[in-house]
Amino acid sequence: xRVVIEAAAELHRLAARHIARTLRAKPACxxxxxxxxxxxxxxxxxxxxxxxxxxxxxxxxxxxxxEYVGVAPRAAGSFGRFLHERLVARTDLxxxxxxxxxxxxxxxxxxxRDYEAEIRAAGGIDLQLLGLGVxxxxxxxxxxxxxxxxTRVKTLSEETLAANRADxxxxxxxxxxxxxxxxxxxxxxxxxxxxxxxxxxxxxxAAAVEGxxxxxxxxxxxxxxxxxxxxxxxxxxxxxxxxxYYVEAEALQRRxxxx
Ligand code: GLP
Numbered sequence: 001x002r003v004v005i006e007a008a009a010e011l012h013r014l015a016a017r018h019i020a021r022t023l024r025a026k027p028a029c030x031x032x033x034x035x036x037x038x039x040x041x042x043x044x045x046x047x048x049x050x051x052x053x054x055x056x057x058x059x060x061x062x063x064x065x066x067e068y069v070g071v072a073p074r075a076a077g078s079f080g081r082f083l084h085e086r087l088v089a090r091t092d093l094x095x096x097x098x099x100x101x102x103x104x105x106x107x108x109x110x111x112x113r114d115y116e117a118e119i120r121a122a123g124g125i126d127l128q129l130l131g132l133g134v135x136x137x138x139x140x141x142x143x144x145x146x147x148x149x150x151t152r153v154k155t156l157s158e159e160t161l162a163a164n165r166a167d168x169x170x171x172x173x174x175x176x177x178x179x180x181x182x183x184x185x186x187x188x189x190x191x192x193x194x195x196x197x198x199x200x201x202x203x204x205x206a207a208a209v210e211g212x213x214x215x216x217x218x219x220x221x222x223x224x225x226x227x228x229x230x231x232x233x234x235x236x237x238x239x240x241x242x243x244x245y246y247v248e249a250e251a252l253q254r255r256x257x258x259x
Contacts, residue, residue, distance in 0.1 A: 001209060001228045002253070003246040008041070008197055008233040015195055015231045016045035020055050022127045022191070028059040032128035032181065032189055034139070035065070035079040038197050039131060043086040050091040057093035061122050065130070066139040066180035068172035069103045069153065077169035101151070101179040108153045112179050116151040119185065128189035132196040135159045136204040136217035140180035147213070147221045149182035183221045191227040199235040206239030
């Protein structure tokens, strides 16, 4: 895992540049998109690159990482609405190119299987963007999730409901269910860009990066992926025992890459 530790503003700039490199190398790439407050400044920076440098999403296919069950695609607080407002409305990403799991279907297990099949049919995910839950979750893969899990229905934990309370669509609170891309599915992405900011994430970051690989910390599964870049701000890096090493290694790596 490549661990990049920077102040928040620089971190979002670097992460957005990373995404821009992927888009320029493969304009018809498949992106896995995450939601959450962490992603807001990153998407703002992508919008800035779109406006200032002509970064184009016109031929991109995108898959939302997760969505609350029973919530309409553009309902207030839905992840679909988040991505429409933050990216589709502000870039040339086509609304039809943004896929969402069908969380309104009666047969949710079938909806999850179909979503997984859609990802496969698109050729798989080239770059999966991920945030991190305070409890170590990825998407809505809550602690205890199988490390080999596929896209499926998950029950939201109390911790997650509390952390998301401010933006939670009302139907989501009642049903406590979501469809999330699985951890095994995430491991199949060709590359992963993972971002965590703020002191509240420090314990989860340390457990995920330096702890044992365990279903109790779903993000620790990223240790098994060969192409992960973790963008961590200084507050979220606070619990990392090898912090100094990561900073030194990153400086050398950048010199090797000539940037
Ligand atoms: C949400 C999402 C995750 C996200 C996480 C952290 O519930 N399902 O994909 O990474 O929680 O959100 P935030 O960035 O707001 O802390």
